[in-house]
Each structure stands twice: as C-alpha cells, then as structure tokens.
Amino acid sequence: METLFFTLVAAVAIISSIMVVSCRNPINSALSLIMTFFCLATLYVLLDAPFMAAVQVIVYAGAIMVLIVFVIMLLNLKAESKRKYTHALFAGSIMGVMVLVEAIYFLSNSPATAGKGEITSALIAKTGHTELIGRAMFTDFLLPFEVTSILLLVALVGSVLLAKRKL
DSSP states (O other): OHHHHHHHHHHHHHHHHHHHHHOSSHHHHHHHHHHHHHHHHHHHHHTTOHHHHHHIIIIIIIIIHHHHHHHHHHHTOOOOOOOOOHHHHHHHHHHHHHHHHHHHHHHHHOGGGGOOOSOOHHHHHHHOHHHHHHHHHHHTTHHHHHHHHHHHHHHHHHHHHHHHHHO
C-alpha cells in the first residue's frame, strides 16, 4: 500500500513539475510549483522526516510562493502568445532526458550514496529529528547558515529598491 501511495505521489510530483515549466500563464505555473512542493513534503513524510516536511510546507509552499506570486503580480506578467515552439520543446526534452540518465548513472555508481554516517535510527528515535538538525545547524554549519541569512537580506533589500525605482 505504501508503494502504491509513493508511486501516486511521485507521479503527481513529476506531472506538476512538468507543468511548472510548460504553462504559459505564470500564475498557473506558480500553482503547479505549489503542488510540487506539497508532493515533496508528502515524500518527506514517507521518508520519516516530518520536520523537513513541515519546513517544506511552511517555507517553500508558504513564504517563497507568496513572494513569487507577489513578484508576478508586481511585474504584471501576461500569458505568452500561443506560438508554437516545437524545436525548443524537442531540444529541451532531449537535454532533460540526458541529464536524468546522467544523474541516475552517477547516483547509482557514487560512493557517496552508500556512505554511513554517525546518525542512526536509534539516535533519531532517542533524540529527535528537530534537535539533531538544530544542533548540527548551530554548531557545524553556523557560518553557512549566517551567510545564507545575509544573502536573503541583501536580496530582499535589492528587490525593494528595484520595485521602488519602477513605481
């Protein structure tokens, strides 16, 4: 039953991610991206990672998509004309399939996918997902965490300045 549910959620995620890049209307594309984010959160739950699922829904499907929809409305993007782009669609499909085959090959033959870390399922059951992630984030990865927050602040200030310049 779990395999059937996984297959259904994965199929919906693949279809909605294809719709993200193929929709002509930017709002429909953003809604498809929200559906993809919810499918990924469901897959995180199936992987027994509820904290990552909650972060996926709150941060990406919530906050980031609000920003994307706000930018779409601010820029007043219209749906593109109904011209046919068969050559670009064909070339993009071929390149996408090639990248997918390459990624599957490298992931199946990589020593990094077979590695074992010091965090076991017994440690996760004893300590908890959230505490382990918080401990790692604020000890081992404190500098990248702070650099990311500074980059987000700079991007926010830059977007406000660009929006005010055009008004």
